[in-house]
Amino acid sequence: MCRVVWFPIKNYMKQLLVEVDEETFKKLEQIAPARSRRRSAFIRAAIRRAIGEEQERVTTEAYRRIPDSADDAWFDPRVWEPKPLAYRGRRGR
Numbered sequence: 001m002c003r004v005v006w007f008p009i010k011n012y013m014k015q016l017l018v019e020v021d022e023e024t025f026k027k028l029e030q031i032a033p034a035r036s037r038r039r040s041a042f043i044r045a046a047i048r049r050a051i052g053e054e055q056e057r058v059t060t061e062a063y064r065r066i067p068d069s070a071d072d073a074w075f076d077p078r079v080w081e082p083k084p085l086a087y088r089g090r091r092g093r
Contacts, residue, residue, distance in 0.1 A: 028042075
């Protein structure tokens with residue numbers, strides 16, 4: 001009897017075919033060989049990191065062009081200060 005098991009996929013992923021030169025391929029094979037099933041995760045993480053770095057660069061450039069003024073910023077340091085621990089004294093045993 002043949003039994004088919006169905007697993008729902010929550011996040012559909014798009015496939016991406018990328019061609020790399022021989023030197024890049026050899027280095028990738030050393031870091032994340034295909035047989036270890038780590039390569040796809042490694043490439044996804046590298047893409048996410050590159051996207052994050054680009055977003056950070058764009059944000060930095062926007063603040064260089066139009067910096068915040070002192071009047072725009074409001075800061076209450078009490079919000080960021082840790083609350084002191086309550087003193088309970090020594091507990092008797």
